[in-house]
Amino acid sequence: MRGVAALLGMLASGALAHAGPGPDPHSYADPSQFVVRHASLDLEADFDARRLHGTVELRVERVAKEATLLRLDTRGLEIQGVELGNAEGGWTPLAHQSGAADQILGQPLDIRMPAGREAAPMQTVRVRYSTRPEAAALQWLAPEQTAGRVRPFLYTQSQPIDARSWIPIQDSPGIRFTYDARIRTPAGLRALMSAARDTERSRDGEYFFVMPQAIPAYLVALAVGDLEFRPLGPRTGVYAEPAMLASASREFGDVEQMLAVAERLFGPYRWDRYDLLIMPPSFPFGGMENPRLSFITPTVIAGDRSLVSMITHEMAHSWSGNLVTNTGWNDFWLNEGITTYLERRILEGVYGARLADMERLLGLQYLDEEIATLTESGRRADTALVLDLSGRAPEEALSNIAYEKGGLFMQFLEWRLGRAAIDRFLAGYFRDFAFRGVTTPEFETYLRSRLLADHPGAVSERELQEWLHGTGLPGVVPPAPAGVFVDVERQRDDWLTGRLATRELEARQWSPQEWMRFLDTLPADLPDPRLAELDEHWAPGAAGNFEIARSWLLLAVRSDYAPAEPRLESFLVSTGRHKMIKRLYEELARTEARLAVGCRIYARARPGYHPAARQLVDGIMRNCEAVQ
Ligand code: BES
Ligand code: ZN
Numbered sequence: 001m002r003g004v005a006a007l008l009g010m011l012a013s014g015a016l017a018h019a020g021p022g023p024d025p026h027s028y029a030d031p032s033q034f035v036v037r038h039a040s041l042d043l044e045a046d047f048d049a050r051r052l053h054g055t056v057e058l059r060v061e062r063v064a065k066e067a068t069l070l071r072l073d074t075r076g077l078e079i080q081g082v083e084l085g086n087a088e089g090g091w092t093p094l095a096h097q098s099g100a101a102d103q104i105l106g107q108p109l110d111i112r113m114p115a116g117r118e119a120a121p122m123q124t125v126r127v128r129y130s131t132r133p134e135a136a137a138l139q140w141l142a143p144e145q146t147a148g149r150v151r152p153f154l155y156t157q158s159q160p161i162d163a164r165s166w167i168p169i170q171d172s173p174g175i176r177f178t179y180d181a182r183i184r185t186p187a188g189l190r191a192l193m194s195a196a197r198d199t200e201r202s203r204d205g206e207y208f209f210v211m212p213q214a215i216p217a218y219l220v221a222l223a224v225g226d227l228e229f230r231p232l233g234p235r236t237g238v239y240a241e242p243a244m245l246a247s248a249s250r251e252f253g254d255v256e257q258m259l260a261v262a263e264r265l266f267g268p269y270r271w272d273r274y275d276l277l278i279m280p281p282s283f284p285f286g287g288m289e290n291p292r293l294s295f296i297t298p299t300v301i302a303g304d305r306s307l308v309s310m311i312t313h314e315m316a317h318s319w320s321g322n323l324v325t326n327t328g329w330n331d332f333w334l335n336e337g338i339t340t341y342l343e344r345r346i347l348e349g350v351y352g353a354r355l356a357d358m359e360r361l362l363g364l365q366y367l368d369e370e371i372a373t374l375t376e377s378g379r380r381a382d383t384a385l386v387l388d389l390s391g392r393a394p395e396e397a398l399s400n401i402a403y404e405k406g407g408l409f410m411q412f413l414e415w416r417l418g419r420a421a422i423d424r425f426l427a428g429y430f431r432d433f434a435f436r437g438v439t440t441p442e443f444e445t446y447l448r449s450r451l452l453a454d455h456p457g458a459v460s461e462r463e464l465q466e467w468l469h470g471t472g473l474p475g476v477v478p479p480a481p482a483g484v485f486v487d488v489e490r491q492r493d494d495w496l497t498g499r500l501a502t503r504e505l506e507a508r509q510w511s512p513q514e515w516m517r518f519l520d521t522l523p524a525d526l527p528d529p530r531l532a533e534l535d536e537h538w539a540p541g542a543a544g545n546f547e548i549a550r551s552w553l554l555l556a557v558r559s560d561y562a563p564a565e566p567r568l569e570s571f572l573v574s575t576g577r578h579k580m581i582k583r584l585y586e587e588l589a590r591t592e593a594r595l596a597v598g599c600r601i602y603a604r605a606r607p608g609y610h611p612a613a614r615q616l617v618d619g620i621m622r623n624c625e626a627v628q
Contacts, residue, residue: 022172024328025390026161028099028108029170033067034060036170037122037214041181045191045224047152050133050140056167057085057126059177060113068115070125073164073171074098075106078130082111085124094125104393106164127168137162139282139610146225146280147241147298151189153225153280155295157288157612160329160394163217174327174437176214183207185224192239192277194221194290199229199237199275213271213291214435216325221290223277232256235269240278244298248278251301251308254350258312261349266319266342267427270434274315282576284610286310289317297577299546306512307547309347309359316342319430327437329394333385334438337406341414342426344407357481358513360411364480365520367404371472374399383471385409386440395616398578408477409467415478416458417451425451440468488514492521502533512545519551524558531561541567550580557587557594569601576609578616585620599624 022030036058043054060070079098083091099108111125131138141153156166164171183191187205195211211220230249231237233256240248255276263269275293278301287310288295294314300307320338340363348356371383381388385405387397414422428450444464452459466474488510494500510518519540535541540552541564553571556564572581588598602621606614 022174024172024174026105026329026394027170027172027175028071028073028105029172029175030069030071031063031170031172031175033062033064034070034113035063035175036177037061038177039167039169039179039220041167041179041183043181043222044184045154045186045189047140047154047186050138052131052135052138052166053129055126055128056169057124058169060123060125062113062119062121062123065119066115068113068119070111070113072109072111072127072168073106073161074109074168075101075162075165076132076135077109077165077168078132079109079168080128080130082109082128083126084114085126091126104391105161109168129168131166134611136165136611138166141280141282145282145608147243148226151226153223155223155225155279155283156221157284157295157610158220159218159288160332160397161218162612163220166222167217167220169217169220171217172327173216173218173325173329176216176325176435176437178214179209179211179220181207181209181222183209183222183224188226189224190227191222191224192227192293193223194219194293196272196292199231211291215291215322216437219289219291219322221288221293221295223279223295225280227277229275233259235259235272236274236276238276238278239293241280244278244301247301247303248276248298251303251305252276252311254305254308255311255315258308258315258346258350262312262315262319262342262346265345265349265423265426267430269318270323271318274318276311281574282608282610282613284576284578284613284616286577286579287314289314289321291318291322297575299575299577299580302512302545302547306545308351309343309355312346312350313339313343316346319426323430323435324433325437327439329397330387330389331438331440332387332394332397333402333406334440334443336402337385337404338410338426340403340407341410354484355511355513357484358511358517360481361485362513362516362520363400363404363407365517366400367408367473370400370404374401375472380471385468395612405473412467412474412476412478413447413451413459417455421451421455444468485514485517488518489521492518496522502530502537505538507538512547515540515543515545515548516551519548519555522555524555526559528559528561528563531556531559532563535563546575546580550584554583554587557584560594565597568597569604572601573605573608576605576613578613581613582616582620585617589620589623595621595623 038059040057043052045052082094082096084094086092095112097110101107137156137158139155143149143152146153161171163169181193185191185205188203190203191207193209195209197209226241227239228242228245229237229239230245236255238248238252259269259274271292273292277293277295278298279295281298283297286297300310316339320342321335326332326334344356344359374383383401389397491505540548543549553568588594
């Protein structure tokens with residue numbers, strides 16, 4: 001009896017839904033029944049109510065002849081009505097019902113489609129809806145949270161499964177559709193989307209977009225703010241708040257050249273334009289590869305173009321991720337690992353091997369650190385490239401493993417087979433899988449037939465399986481780039497033994513990457529006076545460079561160096577970027593003494609964070625109630 005009751009309870013809570021009707025454990029959509037081919041959005045951004053209101057018209061293809069249930073993903077949407085378009089251009093109501101809310105997946109929206117003779121192969125369904133103020137994908141910023149401090153700002157961040165919190169849609173990366181949109185905003189603001197747009201449009205409160213290339217739901221993106229445009233090259237440009245526009249266009253002056261290098265390596269750029277949008281500081285990621293318009297954190301504007309690997313990364317997603325897409329989040333490494341490899345190839349082509357090698361070495365360092373952290377916390381299984389995330393939130397895939405182990409796997413192939421062969425393989429992969437989804441087994445098959453078959457014996461089957469499915473680091477990894485950090489590491493060692501005084505460090509000549517290497521590899525038990533010397537002499541924490549500041553603050557927290565506290569506080573209050581804040585909070589949560597400081601800072605910082613960042617840090621700082 002109890003077993004049945006428990007089972008019913010699980011059904012009611014949606015826990016069994018993870019088995020999923022379709023191939024994706026993170027979506028209610030069943031693409032064997034219906035597939036969305038096109039979405040027409042008509043939305044108004046209401047800043048006072050913090051809601052989007054309007055409609056979406058979905059062009060839906062009936063895949064199974066007898067299909068009558070169209071199931072969409074939603075999360076916290078207020079559904080006001082569902083209608084079917086008829087041949088006369090009118091609309092007739094459709095029966096629909098929202099299912100129980102699942103913690104991770106949200107709510108299925110079940111729509112009864114006509115059966116029998118009325119069932120055309122293509123039909124249009126219109127959903128009238130509003131988002132809620134707390135919608136997971138949306139951050140509504142008050143004017144004080146922007147660079148200009150005068151006008152409000154709204155943006156979406158939908159990857160991995162939050163598109164459903166602002167559009168009722170089949171929210172699965174294996175399902176692609178084209179879209180168009182009409183967006184209404186208060187006068188004086190400009191709307192932008194991941195779509196074709198008119199760069200010169202006046203700010204009349206009404207904006208139109210067309211996205212002719214089919215993309216998955218997580219790549220539909222919207223931003224509204226006081227945004228100006230400046231061209232960088234014939235196909236490239238940057239949008240930013242007026243206060244940021246000049247520094248942004250200086251920082252990203254090489255973007256047109258990056259695009260040319262990427263095309264030479266991987267084949268044609270298939271999205272017409274490539275623009276950047278500089279986000280407010282609370283943007284939870286370094287960058288987000290929204291097609292035609294990468295969203296970029298302002299923390300990469302360092303004044304010296306030293307952090308542009310972020311741009312080459314998001315640009316590289318125009319091939320791996322956006323053109324060829326993982327069909328589920330278990331295969332996230334296909335998006336991010338291949339992109340990490342491409343990112344450094346583009347970097348090398350534009351800036352030379354030294355910078356690319358420094359980034360590769362830092363990547364290896366992060367990979368080692370991530371494997372150690374995951375192993376210590378009992379999550380060894382998550383150190384594999386291919387994950388099993390059924391029943392878990394896909395954000396849990398968000399570790400350095402997909403990026404750095406995935407990137408290292410590509411480098412391993414390059415080491416064994418040669419650059420020319422890898423480049424030919426990748427160009428073919430992007431051509432043959434263009435505008436399609438890919439799974440790891442499909443990638444494997446393609447890899448065997450298009451690359452490994454031509455080089456018998458170069459990579460063994462055992463090695464391949466170990467890379468894709470093994471945990472930790474494989475037995476054989478490609479040699480690390482030699483030489484680039486030798487100098488800074490020698491200075492570090494001499495400084496630690498006292499052979500070199502603090503003022504004798506040649507830190508003025510260090511690149512940010514060398515600074516990061518120096519700070520990240522110092523032991524955590526340095527006495528306060530030594531840290532104070534570094535602080536006074538070189539002020540790494542005050543650096544205009546966010547990456548150096550982060551490495552310094554992490555060292556300070558690890559070493560319980562109290563004088564850094566005010567700087568730590570202003571840092572955590574002023575940026576909401578995952579990578580910048582995650583490790584800092586993790587270290588702050590590690591001991592009781594630190595937790596008191598961490599909780600006080602988090603209480604101040606939290607209101608400014610995006611919902612996704614709040615959720616992340618809430619989890620890390622879950623013991624704050626105990627210290628209050
Ligand atoms: N697509 C990711 C961001 C992302 C991943 C958002 C998963 C939500 C879920 C983006 O391309 C990315 O990887 N950003 C990195 C920067 C990159 C240079 C490593 C980041 O935000 O730090
Ligand atoms: Zn990425």
